[in-house]
Amino acid sequence: MKILLIDDEEGILNLVRMNLELEGFEVVTSATGNIGIKKFQDEKPDLVLLDLMLPDLNGYEVMKRMQQINREIPIILLTAKGQLNDKLLGLQLGADDYITKPFDSREIILRIRVILRRINQSKLLNENSENKIEKGFIKLLKAERKIFIDSVEVQFTFREFETINLLIQNINKVFTRKELLEKLWGYDYEGNTRAVDIHIERIRKKFKMHGNAIQTIYGAGYRLEV
Known part of the structure; x- marks a missing residue:
């Protein structure tokens, strides 16, 4: 499974990437929204982890452009603690889930594995019905x-x-x-x-x-x- 991770905080980017790779995921990273959109189009990831606060583009705009390319790819937003309005707006715009910073990498892995399991179950059910x-x-x-x-x-x-x-x-x-x-x-x-x-x-x-x-x-x- 290929994951696109977009976050401008180098420490978070490296830590999350390392933990995901240890779990067997292929990870593509970006520190900006524009590069993230291009990698989304070129790399065709199975899932996106997207920070809302980016230096060039608003995270919501990044999500909107990604959905114009492919609405089927699940997007998990990374949001700052206490920003309830940001979380709700992200869900209104079509995000699949959100995780609040600071977070434990194990929580991210759990959320990803749940979504992956859902995708596989959906494919299996659709094949047999x-x-x-x-x-x-x-x-x-x-x-x-x-x-x-x-x-x-x-x-x-x-x-x-x-x-x-x-x-x-x-x-x-x-x-x-x-x-x-x-x-x-x-x-x-x-x-x-x-x-x-x-x-x-x-x-x-x-x-x-x-x-x-x-x-x-x-x-x-x-x-x-x-």
């Missing part, structure tokens, strides 16, 4: 990882795709926020319920006129109705 699912206004192609809303292809991130895939195969089933965290994130973390709410709201916006198809069941969770 029907490729095309059509329900109402949604058409989902698993192998191609494409989703069409009213016959128009809409771009979704890795975790958004997995969420829709889960919901569309369980029409009218209510999922609690805890269940969604376990099934889609694979672990619990600070601010978890807010992260789920933000994630669902992003999907609703991409559903456009069908946003209400994902129903909020107050005191319970969410369900898809089509």
Whole structure:
């Protein structure tokens, strides 16, 4: 698995790279946003660790440009302690997760391995199930990882795709926020319920006129109705 690490703090860059390489990961590094974007395009990493505070570009802008290249690559943000608004904005813009500085390298490795396991599980499930699912206004192609809303292809991130895939195969089933965290994130973390709410709201916006198809069941969770 190839990981792109973008951070302008040399000490963090070297420490995280060393620990990731000891775990068997291939690591590509960058100390700036512009170089990071170019390496994202050229190196085609499987996952990105992105610091929000970079000397040339805002981390959010870096993430936005990366998503324009490939929305399927999971992005974990590295944020300063206590910057809750930064974390929530990152989730709103499509980040898969965030880790607060200062952090333990073991935490990063845990988060990466969880995401890797989710990716592998998704591939296995998709290989052993029907490729095309059509329900109402949604058409989902698993192998191609494409989703069409009213016959128009809409771009979704890795975790958004997995969420829709889960919901569309369980029409009218209510999922609690805890269940969604376990099934889609694979672990619990600070601010978890807010992260789920933000994630669902992003999907609703991409559903456009069908946003209400994902129903909020107050005191319970969410369900898809089509």
